Amino acid sequence: MKILVFICGCQGKIEEVLDLDALSAFTSTIEDVEAVKIDRYLCGKEGLSLFKEEVMRVKPDRVIIAGCSPRLHGEIFAEALEDAGMNPHLREHVNIREQCAWAHFDDLDGANRKAKKLMEMGIAKVRLKRPLDKINVEMKPAALVIGGGVSGMEAALDLSNGGFKVYLVEREAELGGRVKRLSQTFPTVGCGICCMHDCPDCVLTPQVEEVLSDENIEVLTSTTVEKADGFIGNYKVRLTGGREIDVGTVIIATGTETFDPNRIPEYSYSSADVITSLELEDLYMKARSDGGQIKRPSDGKIPESINFIQCVGSRGIKGGNPYCSIVCCIYALGHAREFKSRYPDAEVTIHYIDLRSPYRGFEEYYNEARDMGVNFVRGEIDKIEEREDGVYIVGTNRDTKERYEMKSDLVVLSVGQEPADNTRELANLFNLELDQDGFFLEKNLRLIGEDTSGVYVAGAANGPRNIRYSVADGRVMAEAAIERIGAERILLEGVVARIDQDLCIKCATCLEVCPYGIVEIVREDAEEVRLEVLEGGCRACGICAAECPASAIQLEDFRDDQILAEVEVAI
Amino acid sequence: MKILVFCCDWCSYPGADLAGILRLEYPSEVRIIKVMCSGRVDLMLVLDALRQGIDGVMVTGCHPGECHYVHGNMEAERRIELLRSIFERSGINPRRVRIEWISASEGEKFAEVTRAFKQEIDEIGPINQGEIDAAEIIHDVFSSERARLVLGASRRAIELEGVDPLWYKGVLERTVREEVLRERILRELRKTGALSAHELAERIGEPAKEIFWNLIAMKRRQIILDIGIVDDSLKFAIQEGV
The missing domain is CATH 3.50.50.60 (FAD/NAD(P)-binding domain)
Structure with a gap:
């Protein structure tokens, strides 16, 4: 096995604490290490092209990047490896910046000792990595929008424009939500986007009219969601009255209640x-x-x-x-x-x-x-x-x-404003987290493109919002969904849990502990029953791997043997 | 001192990063192992670390209610609590394992809890051979099906079926204690060949009656067999092929 190691000096910010030459010399002595390259700025344009060139020249089996946290530039190096024709899972990041040089800046001996250990741990783990294929998930170009207020209606219109079939579910008898009850909006006072006042002199309420006349939007009033199963691109949702719909994405725009x-x-x-x-x-x-x-x-x-x-x-x-x-x-x-x-x-x-x-x-x-x-x-x-x-x-x-x-x-x-009374219920149905005040936990907008749930929350369901920002939110979330689900299929990282059928004792513990219930019982015939992880729905937590009574489940990239190999050299 | 900290990808790992970014120092002995969720941390992994001579293991995850994977952190907490109560009766200092909630914005907390943990481990000293041996036995118990089945069913029992959590905790502890005892019996039998319940009781230091019942259960599961009465007492030996 050939391991190629890159050490980044981070423009001096790592070098001022760690002796990179000593680290490089130490690393070269580790078994399987083919070459060690030190660069002062590996994530920069020049550094990255050097990175790719070296990978193409050395043709290593595994790559180590020692530098900043994988949470910072992990993706950049994954893409660079793919560009260089290598499976991105065959790399490991050694965090010598945030978790070494910076945390132990006042303990030079300790920091340098730790850097070597971290390097050993990374190499021990990377040896056991396997190339993983991306998982292809088909997406249904249909959306469920829960809540027919300004935010939900805006999202529905946007999704419809994006080519989605939209089911807009509203628990009240009419669309409009909170805004419908307002006599005027301040400080604009005029009939803006959200004018929905049932006043005799102005019967038409533009946004509602637009939604009702949109052929792609099916409006279901006096309706709520009873059950939801599935995963990104593939949700099966049961509505009150027993109707079942298949959608690729769900936007929750249930707004708020007012304080009693x-x-x-x-x-x-x-x-x-x-x-x-x-x-x-x-x-x-x-x-x-x-x-x-x-x-x-x-x-x-x-x-x-x-x-x-x-x-x-x-x-x-x-x-x-x-x-x-x-x-x-x-x-x-x-x-x-x-x-x-x-x-x-x-x-x-x-x-x-x-x-x-x-x-x-x-x-x-x-x-x-x-x-x-x-x-x-x-x-x-x-x-x-x-x-x-x-x-x-x-x-x-x-x-x-x-x-x-x-x-x-x-x-x-x-x-x-406070969370709507059905917030927790919906959170349970769609496996969403709530924040300390009981609103849906807001997702980081910068990371929304990488979301693997296909479920988005728009408007005041995220916390108090005014009308303008609720509408904007509806749009943002609809765009995020269109980008993610609209491509008919997406490729997810191959990090999923796998069940070893020879070891499986069919106790179904995995099904019970899976936060998303995406373990499926497959009946081949009367005799043969198997448990299988629905790959597209697995989000790689690894709870099932830790709970499996027969130790028959392994989470790729975090397998028992990989973690144990790290532990072994950590000592 | 050797300290291992399991960090989850969503909260405590970025929390540890933030400690570095803010230049908050914590002991350089701390070794971080990244997992996706604290719920991934199998007790087998924790016990493996201890039996290899790690002095303290800390599992860290998102705050309750904030787990990226809904309830992974609660599973982790249940396991670590179980382990601590097992340790109390097995000669391992339960303070060698702990669980902490650290959010991505709590760099300061990461530094604080790792400092405090290091101090605690310093106080109780390096792991001794007795503790390593006990960890070895408990490790084998948590690699075997029975203890894992009862542990794995916790969530269904407590969260879905409404079983009293305290009662279930008792069941779990009893099961693991029993399995630990059986593992120790097996080790004695492997060493000596054939022994009676009284002889085992003397070597293990547990009541003969309890040992006898476990011998019967193990016999029924065809792990051991009785080889008849020798020197006025019924002797047991390991079944071939076990």
């Missing part, structure tokens, strides 16, 4: 004139068909004073969620301005803790609200009380620490 103010009893949400911002939207909607006047729920009187309470259920206030819900400041500003412009004599007050108005145009919007006469009080509300003569707000001024009290005809609680 009953969880903060001090805010007296049960009082008729203490309402949430969404209920204020309802009042605005109602006004359109009811003479244009905003009337408070208790007695139908037009409120002379209206108070907005910010951060209800957000930023950890009164035991609410720890994060900022992003949209509440702007919608409260919008509502306050709208109310003030309709009723200039009304007392309109916003009780805030920190007013957040990022993005261009939003700060100006806030300043205009001040000019219009909207009052701002930096106060944390202790309680809202219904007394005999009306509703009172009791708060503490954050700046002066003084208590204050205000009587209010109408109190609006600016409720925040």
